[in-house]
Amino acid sequence: MADKRKPIVLDKELEVYRSVLETPTEFRNGFTWVAVAGAFFCGLLMMPGAIYLSLVTGQGISAAWVTLIIFSEVSRRAMRTLSKQELVILLMVSGAMAAGGPIGNLIWRQYLVTSDAVRDVGLLGKFPSWFAPQPTSDAITGRNLLHAAWLVPILLMVFMHVVGTIKHYTLSYFFFRLTSDVERLPFPFAGISAQGSMALSESGERKTTWKWRVFSLGGVMGLAFGAIQVGIPLVTGAVLNKPLQLIPLPWYDATTLTEGLLPATPTGLMIDLGLIIVGMVMPFWAVMGSAAAILMTLVMNPILHGVGVLTRWQPGMDTIATTFSNSIDFWMSFGLGVMGAIAVISIYQTVRDLIIKARELRRRRMAEGATSARRENVWETPPGRGDFSPWIALALYAICALLTIGLCHLLVPGFPLYFLFAFTFLYTPLISYINARLVGICGQHVDIPFVREAAFILSGYKGVEIWLAPIPVDEMGGSAQGFRVKELTGTNFWSHVKAQGLIIPLSFILSFVFWGFIWKSGAIPSEVYPYAEKMWDLRAKNTVLMYSATLDMEGAKPLFFEALHPRVMAGSFSFTLVAFTLLSALHLPLMAIYGFVQGVGSMPHGLIPIVIGALIGKFYFHKRYGQKRFLEIVPVLSAGYGTGIGLIALIGVAINLIVSSVSALPF
DSSP, rough: OOOOOOOOSOHHHHHHHSSSSSSOOOOOOOHHHHHHHHHHHHHHTHHHHHHHHHTTTOOOOOOHHHHHHHHHHHHHHOOOOOOHHHHHHHHHHHHHHHTTTTTTHHHHHHHHHHHHHHHHHTTOOOSOOTTTOOTTSHHHHHHHHGGGGGHHHHHHHHHHHHHHHHHHHHHHHHHIIIIIIISSOTTTHHHHHHHHHHTTTTTSSGGGGGHHHHHHHHHHHHHHHHHIIIHHHHHHHHHHOOOSSSSSSOEEOOHHHHHSSTTOOOOOEEHHHHHHHHHHSSSSHHHHHHHHHHHHHHHHHHHHTTTSSSOOOOTTTHHHHHHHIIIIIIHHHHHHOHHHHHHHHHHHHHHHHHHHHHHHHHHHHHHHHHHHHHHTTTTOOOOOOOOOOHHHHHHHHHHHHHHHHHHHHHHHHTTTTHHHHHHHHIIIHHHHHHHOOOOOHHHHOOOOTTTHHHHHHTTTTSHHHHHHHHOOOOOGGGGGHHHHHHHHHHHHHHHHHHHHHHHHHHHHHHHHHHHHHHHHHHHHSSSHHHHHHHHHHHHHHHHHHHGGGGGGOOSSSHHHHHTTOHHHHHHHHHHHHHHHHHHHTOOOOTTTHHHHHTTTOOOOHHHHHHHHHHHIIIIHHHHHHHHHHHHHHHHHHHHHHHHHHHHHHOOOOOOOOHHHHHTSOOO
């Protein structure tokens, strides 16, 4: 069946992304013994590497590609070539297993409940036992995940993971059917994702030998750079009290050096070759939009400090402290105004497009005859794709949503039930549909800011429990693109359902083992894990900032309300509306606006190499290979790079685990 999707928005840049892949005519099952073996292989060997790398650099690991290469080569030597669908599912399963598993959230909780940020607002020891053990419990002081105090938090996590997976799958599937099959939206970036997933799936064919060459080049680059970036810190961290870093991790912090010229401005640089490659594959104007926002931030911070707006900043503050203080004084409110304006614009566009669609349908019915139009099945699906009734999907979502509401009411009985029902059956479907359409049209998404927070404050609820309960404020429309990606790879949807049935229990078990062992071996975060040491502190401060909105501060003004500045929010809201209108009238790239939103108030550290990559890709590689051809090449290069750096990480992790195990022996 040929792909007859007609794009709604005409954008020259998006048009290239739409045509990267065509919809296949045949769909096959990809969940075989290969996926099962790959899940165990990647979970047992790759997951510890992923955990270490996330703590050291904050990045993931391309262990999935290592698994893919090994299994494809073993199968070829066994005189059996893996199908494209098997390799796609294998990549998905191994990638999920290499993500580190859900138990890492418990390690974050143990840090949060004992952090300085929690102590400063008087919350130490006031977290409920269903969230985490008490700070003085042996479960935390002894770094022991096997302690009975962790039983209830783990059981609640398992329940919500299973129920949440069903909710997410069913509702995102419904909106995929609505936006892709009925509305025929183009999903411009689905082709790029599918191309990356199938990068090596046809390696036996002569016409795809270029993929192996590009993949190998990326692998060599990853091995070389990874040996310096993560290899040396991991190996030296196993034998020294403080790891040796030739490249500053997670970034080089220049804030205190530039404070004379740029006061109240976080400056620095992430030295990461992988980010340059990311910049090459990202839409150029989205990167430029983010760069414009970062540049505006760099210019405005000294001005705002000079006029007495950024008053919390003090000389000597590093990137984390500067970013947090500026967020309270200005940038949090500015960002809320921008997000609010984008949300209004997106809702308006959705309503406008629906009206246009309804008018077109009426005209078509009048032209073709009401009888023939009435017989048309707008829900028709390609045979073999693995579809089921969208109404069954809605019914399953409703059942799981009611279970979630019941659990929330049990954990926080003082929170009004009508908020829970409104979140579940009004807000979540609405924002999910809006985002499904945005992803389908231009590959972007939008969040309506402070919906959950506003409900918590308006409810009058006091205490920290409301922030910890699984309140059902969700957005699932963005995952509609995932189904389009599966469709483009020719993979039966049920293959992914069966794969999830394997991933969920296996990832819980293995992540429990590895996170428990690593945490038992040493405190997390610490100097051994530089990314976690810096970013978890900032994350804890921002988290407690939110929690303060419902705390009884004994007459003092909560920090949350100190960070809300209505005039700033109104100004940024108006600024965004005007800017969007002008850019649209001038027919400038739509993605520049969304890139700008994502970059407002952010640190420049990681964006600099991304901008460098975008410029190199745009003005050199696009001219040399052509834009469409280069967009086929660079995902394969990125996969190879991730594989190379992942192998280095695995070697370093293996040395760490061996040293930790030997040092723990009684002889």
